[in-house]
Amino acid sequence: MDAAIRIPATIKTRKEQDLLICFSHLRWNFVYQRPQHLLTHASREHQIVYFEEPVFEECSHSSIRFCDAAPGIRVATPVLPTGTSPARADAIQRRYLDRIVASTPHAQLTAWYYTPMALRFSAHLNFDVCVYDCMDELSAFKNAPAQLALLERALFERADVVFTGGLSLFEAKRCQHRAIYPFPSSIDVNHFHKARAPGEEPADQLTIPHPRVGFFGVIDERLDIDLVAQASKRMPDVHFVMLGPVVKIDPDSLPRANNLHWLGSKAYKDLPDYLRHWDVGWMPFALNEATRFISPTKTPEFLAAGLPVVSTAIVDVVRSYAAAGLVDIADAEDIEAKLRSALAQPREMHLPAVDAYLAKMSWQRTWDAMAAHIKKAGASKKVVPFRRSA
Incomplete structure (x- = not known):
């Protein structure tokens, strides 16, 4: 019982x-x-x-x-x-x-x-x-x-x-x-803007050499593990930092290399401390059924942190951020060229355009718009239909 x-x-x-x-x-x-x-x-x-x-x-x-x-x-x-x-x-x-x-x-x-x-x-x-x-x-x-x-x-x-x-x-x-x-992903700008300012580095990242390319998020079937392995092999001088919990896939299946660092899950509050010490943010998503409709929250978060960003051809990223010139799109054939190009960019290069693009994407603004729709839906349910008297 x-x-x-x-x-x-x-x-x-x-x-x-x-x-x-x-x-x-x-x-x-x-x-x-x-x-x-x-x-x-x-x-x-x-x-x-x-x-x-x-x-x-x-x-x-x-x-x-x-x-x-x-x-x-x-x-x-x-x-x-x-x-x-x-x-x-x-x-x-x-x-x-x-x-x-x-x-x-x-x-x-x-x-x-x-x-x-x-x-x-x-x-x-x-x-x-x-x-x-x-x-x-x-x-x-x-x-x-x-x-x-x-x-x-x-x-x-x-x-x-x-x-x-x-x-x-x-x-x-x-x-x-x-x-x-x-309502695509929004952004807590103030939180990720912290990554633009100097600050201490987390202990588990401190000894990783530069240049650094970083990813944060859930590590599951949506991540292109083969692409991660290829990039780290082709670019032995670049260190790839991967943050996030591993779910639905065997951790032992993750590629291993001296320049590939799986640091595990991190608290949201600590993400700016990691990102401020990266040189490029990347989103090596697989192109499959699980990613066909995703709109990664980390896209505006990377941008707010001031990082150049390289992504695979996720539809919502291509038609928005890439179309605005804020994210580079890469595949297995040109991933090295795109990452090296991003590494060569000054971090402040796109900041004015980034800040203008993100200015209307706050979670507060998104919630206010949602709340208005909810209020309207609730009001419409309370309307009593007009009935003619007999």
């Missing part, structure tokens, strides 16, 4: 305010990216519960963990016994969700989905507004659940408003919803 569900007092006693429950396939403490940026801004107007996918542990009964991730943001993580069936897991999560909603005073209830899979245990709730922030084409990712495409169609029917993480994704989904809007 499941243990009693205890909702922390901080949820119960907080003043009545709009409640936003976010259902996400990403751990809050995994990589700081789009969900964290947007929900941090949303927390100024809403109390946020970030409902993560469950973790499975050797335990006798289920429970739910809460932690305060930031002011106004509470992360809820169901903990289920190893071997719990999918149907049982859905039933347990449904109960936890019901108790959270019932014990949290709120004026309006908003659902914010990053994963359609959460519909399996949340579709019964009567939300005032339902938002689908379609951050990626999850069905194209490695190990995607078989039900994902079907549940996404159901979520499109349920959602009052849909956002997409890039223009290509918007174009692919635009016919599936009446109120869908593209």
